[in-house]
Every structure is written in structure tokens, then in C-alpha cells.
Amino acid sequence: MTRNIVILGGGTGGTLTANRLRRHFDHDDVAITVIDQDDHHVYQPGLLFVPFGLAAPDEIIRPLQRQLHRHIEFIQADIDMVDVERDTVVLPGGREVHYDVLIVATGATLALDETEGLTGQGWMSNVFTFYDLAGAAGLHDALTEFQGGRIVVNVVDMPIKCPVAPLEFCFLADWYFTQRGIRDQVHITYATPLDAAFTKPIAAAALGDLLTEKGIELVTEFNTGSIVSTTDGPGALVGYDGREVPFDLAVVVPLHSGAAYVGRSPGLGDDLNFVPTNQATLQTMAHPNIFAIGDATNVPASKAGSVTHFEGEVLTENVIRFLEGRELDATYDGHANCFIETGFGKALLIDFNYATEPMEGHFPAAVGLPLLKESRLNHLGKLMFQSFYWHGLLPGRDIPLIGADMPTRGKHRPTTKTNHTTQQGATR
Amino acid sequence: MVDVNEEGFFEHPEQWTREIASQIAADDGIDELTPQHWQVIDFMRKEYFAKGTGPTVRVLGKTSGVTVKDLYLLFPKGPAKMAARIAGIPKPKGCI
Ligand SMILES: Cc1cc2nc3c(=O)[nH]c(=O)nc-3n(C[C@H](O)[C@H](O)[C@H](O)COP(=O)(O)OP(=O)(O)OC[C@H]3O[C@@H](n4cnc5c(N)ncnc54)[C@H](O)[C@@H]3O)c2cc1C
16 A cells, blocks of 8 residues: 655755655655645755845745656645644645655744834835845845945844854855945944854854954844834844844844744644654654654754755654664764855854764864865855755765764864753753 | 752752742842742743753743743843743753
8 A cells, every 4th residue: 555755845854855765665655745835945055145146046946846856746735734643734725635654844934023123114124134035135135235334133032044144144244345345334243142152162262253353243142122123214123131232234033933834733843833853863752653854843953954964864764664664763963064154255164963062173084174264165165065955965865975973083172171062952 | 058050050950949049039139029920930940840941031931921021021130041040940951
């Protein structure tokens, strides 16, 4: 009898998992269905480059279904809910899709209305986010017209996708205004709820130094309570503690939640609609036949494409084991790997997992890309990644030398003590 | 005697009592714990024992019955940390 694997979300995780599973199973034995609300797929790391004119919106977007192998059914629909007890996904109009295995890959959504005033008068004229395509494109126009004044880049609260992206935005803004010859007219501030530039202490120190070097003001432990804005005049971020950060242009990374249907599906999600998931096996706590991947989960790893990619290998193996009635034992170690664009054609690279924070050295071995150091090579790596994303990662091919497990060859363990790993157990 | 770490968070939440809570609050500048303070403190302990970590401010705002704005009025030095200290539970885990 044919069994059904249903995958909710055809973004990074949904697509690569569908393709990997399709290659493993004969299509007479296992039917694979992907459900997504959109018919296009956005290469989200490209959103960082759109505001600065370094990428055009149509260069980072492709038809969603074309990224799926043959013999994968695609349904375009906004998911209504999952009935965990009946192994059924409910779509608008009451259409039901039955599954033997369900994979939740619907990512994170932007909770714009959870921050007072964010979408107020100045929204899309001097208050923007670059976390979606419309915002990134609007910000490009606003930056082009910007002649000087105060820019604030603000993270409202964690967790967010790609936690380094707002820092990269600051570095690129410094480069952008330098190129235009008006850097001395622009004051750049980074306001974060964290007590340092980043979550992981060693990387936070390195990134903090870079902010100082580039003359970017760092405001820490800032919890945005509301945003006051007008259509054309200055505005301000107002912290819950009463502090204010004035701006002429605000670039805000809004609060993130899981998809709304998760909240409508009894037993599936947590208070923020993320799906409680075993951090090693990627099986959810909701039901043994429900798995989850990527930004949709609550695992204590960054919400990043690299995490999603490494999780994909483990998830595929465990779904196969589950359908064959074998015990799950593939384990994900929290491996993440990010290029951090630092402007002027350079980038940093960090590599870490649940237990080990980013450190210096080279990746993936002693001869390789420099870790935690600015280099031109890393910048090229970041640029080349888009091509690998469409042609290697989404189709589900393995990258030579780089597997799901974090490599330790080529890394320098710092002599200072780094027992911060308990900090990572994020379950929000 | 209770065991606390260098930031003042309890290492053994079962050593906590309501009297100790009032003392910690006083040391932190809250002269009197009102019923609303207690609502938050009790909620945090319940969450901690159910889930193994205290809630973040955002989750507190969604689930405790007290808005984030009011949470900052009740615990001006940052609700999640300050209330966790007074509630005698470990520091809520951060995010990445
Ligand atoms: C500005 C920015 C920069 C980034 N830079 C990097 C980077 O440099 N490196 C890196 O590794 N990662 C980066 N990321 C993060 C990376 O893009 C994500 O972590 C990754 O795409 C997560 O994959 P996913 O499959 O979990 O979710 P997604 O790829 O977001 O896919 C989720 C899918 O679910 C669909 N969906 C959601 N809700 C519903 C619903 N109710 N019904 C039907 N379908 C639904 C969506 O349409 C979407 O197609 C960046 C992200 C952003 C926003």
C-alpha cells in the first residue's frame, strides 16, 4: 500500500527534505506531497543585499514548484490546521489531506502587530524591515534618497532568523554611505535586547570590536516597547524602561512566531507557535509520526538556512527509519555555519553547534576558510552560496567535505574558559 | 541558607519561601510585593517546574495575564530576570 509523506512548507527545509526523500523511496511505495501558500521561493539570505542595490528582487526569487523533483505533488494552499489525532491536514474549504508521516517546515513569520506603532504612520516610508521582499525593496528606495541623519537598526526580541543579519546590515550601511561619500553625515546605531553585540561570547566580542571600528553605536539591553513615527519627520524607538532612541530611518527586525495554523492545531505548538521538537532526532513532542525542521522548530539552534540544511540529513534518515519501523538514532548536533558580511568586499565565517561556540581557526580543516576573521575569501564564499543553494542544497545534494556534524579539525580552542553552553538551551 | 549564583539566581528552587521572596524584592528596590507581583511570581514558578525553564518576557506577556507594559512597571529592572530572581528559579535561558 502506498504511504503518504506530507510536508508543510516548501521553503528551504521542506524542499530539500522532499527531494532527498523522493530520491530514496520508490514513488509507488511512498507518495510525497508539499503544501505551501506561495508559488514562489525566495532566497532569503539575498534580502540583506537588496536594500544596498547589490541584488535585485527578481534575482533572488524562483518558482517554488520548479525546485521540487518529479513525482512530488504540490498543493498551493494556506494551511488551516493539523488534526494530530486523525493524521490529517485540513485546508481551506474543508479539504483534508491524510498522512502517515507529517513534516512541519513552515518556518517563522513576522509578528508585525505585536510591537506597538511598528506599522504606524512611518511604516514603509521611514520605518522598514528587510526581512521580507517588499520591505527590502522599499528600503532600497529609502536608502537611495537618504542624504544624512540617524539610522537605527533594531532587533525587537529573540528568536529571529539569521541572528547575524542585522549586524551585517549595519556593516553594509557603513560601507554603503562611505561609497556615497556621506558617511560622516550618517549616524548608525544598533539597538539590541541582548547584553552584547551577539549571543555567543567569543563571537560577540569580535563583532563588538568591528562595530566600534566602523563607528557604529551599540545600545544593549534595549527592549522596544513602542515605535513613534510620522510620515516624513523624525521618530523614536521607546524602550519599556523609558529610554528613547531617535531616528530618521528605522530598520526593524520584528518579533518572530511560528505559523498561525500551528496555534490552531491542538497539541502541536508552544506559546509562540513554534513546534516543540527533539533537538537530536527532530521528531516532535506532538506525535511520533510528526517531525519538524528549520525555523518552525523550538530547537536551541539559530534559525538559519545552514541549520536547516544540516538538519535535513538527519531528518531524512529518521523519516526513513520511522517508516521502516526501525528505531531513530540519527542525531543532529546543532551544527550551524554562517558567513557574516562585513562590508568592503569582506566577510567573517563562524561555525558552531549546541555544545561549542564559534572560535578562531579554519574551516572545514586547517587549510580552509578563516574563522572569525575578516577576509575576501569569505565574502566570495557568501556570494557563491546562492548558486549552491539553488543547485546543490535544495535538490538535496551533499557538499563535499561538509556534513551535518560540526568539524573540529583546524579550530583553535581559546585558552579562556567558555562554559557558556548552558546559555543555548533556548525554548521560547 | 540558600544557594545562589553570582548573579543572584537560585541554584535550588526548592529552597525558596515566600518570606525569602519578599526579602529579595526589598533588596532589589521593591518595597512591597502586591497581588499582581505574586501573580507573576507564582506563574513563573509553575512554568519553571512544568517546563524546566522560566518564561521570557514575551511569553509572560502572552500567558501570565499581565501585559508586557505592566510587567516592566512591576519589575522595572527587566521582568524576566528580576522576577526569576525573586521567584527563586534559575535565569531564563537566552536565545540564539
Ligand atoms: C534577511 C535574512 C537573511 C538571512 N541570511 C541567512 C544566511 O546568510 N545564512 C543562513 O544560513 N540563513 C539565512 N537566513 C535564514 C534562512 O533563510 C532560514 O533560516 C531558512 O530559509 C529556514 O528554512 P525553513 O524551511 O525553516 O523556512 P522557510 O524557508 O522560510 O520556508 C517556510 C515556507 O512555509 C510556507 N508557509 C508558512 N506558513 C504557511 C501556511 N500557513 N500555509 C502554507 N504554507 C506556509 C512559506 O510560504 C514558506 O515557503 C536569512 C533569513 C533572512 C530573513
